[in-house]
Amino acid sequence: AQKITQTQPGMFVQEKEAVTLDCTYDTSDQSYGLFWYKQPSSGEMIFLIYQGSYDEQNATEGRYSLNFQKARKSANLVISASQLGDSAMYFCAMREGEEYGNKLVFGAGTILRVKS
C-alpha cells in the first residue's frame, strides 16, 4: 500500500491567490515526521516545511503553512499569495521511526503552475 498519496498530478493557480496541495499518509507508527519539498525544473530539492506527529500546532514558514489533520492522516500544504516562482513540482514525504528504517518516503508529487 502507498504510504504517501498525493492525488493531484497537476494544479493551476492564479498569481497572488492561495492554493492547497493535498497529501494523505498511512502509518501505524506513533512517532513520525511529515515534510514538504519543492523541486523546480532545475532539479534541486528545496525543504519547505516540517510537521511532527506530536506537534499540537500547524507548522508555518512564511507563505507556507501545513494543515495537519492527524485523525484524517492528512498534511496538506497551503501556499498563500502565489508567485510565478512557485511553479515547480511539490513532494510530500514522511519519515517513520526506527522500525521502518528511519527512511524518508515520498509521494508521487504535484506539479504546480502559477498563472500571471
Place this chain on the structure above:
Amino acid sequence: DTEVTQTPKHLVMGMTNKKSLKCEQHMGHRAMYWYKQKAKKPPELMFVYSYEKLSINESVPSRFSPECPNSSLLNLHLHALQPEDSALYLCASSQATDSNQPQHFGDGTRLSIL
C-alpha cells in the same frame, strides 16, 4: 546555493566507463544519502550512511558502489551502467537518520548513459 555540493552537475558516459559522483557537506551532519530520480517521479532511496557506515542498501545493483571516506564526503562509484540508469542522482544529508530535522539535498548530477 545549497549547502550540499554535488559534482559533476552533468555526466555522460558509455556503458563500459568507470566514473564517480561526489557529494560534500560541511554542516556537521552524520547521515548522508544517495537517491535516484527519474523524470517526473519521486526520488528513490539507494543508500544511507550513518556515522560513515553503510546502514541501508535498497537492493541496488552492484554496478553502483557507495563510499564514505569521511563525515563530510560521500561518493558513488559507477561501473558498467545500463541505459536505464540514466537519471538525476541526488545526494542529501541530515543531522542523523533518526532526526526530525529535514534532509538537505544537493542540486543533483544528471547522468546519461549512452
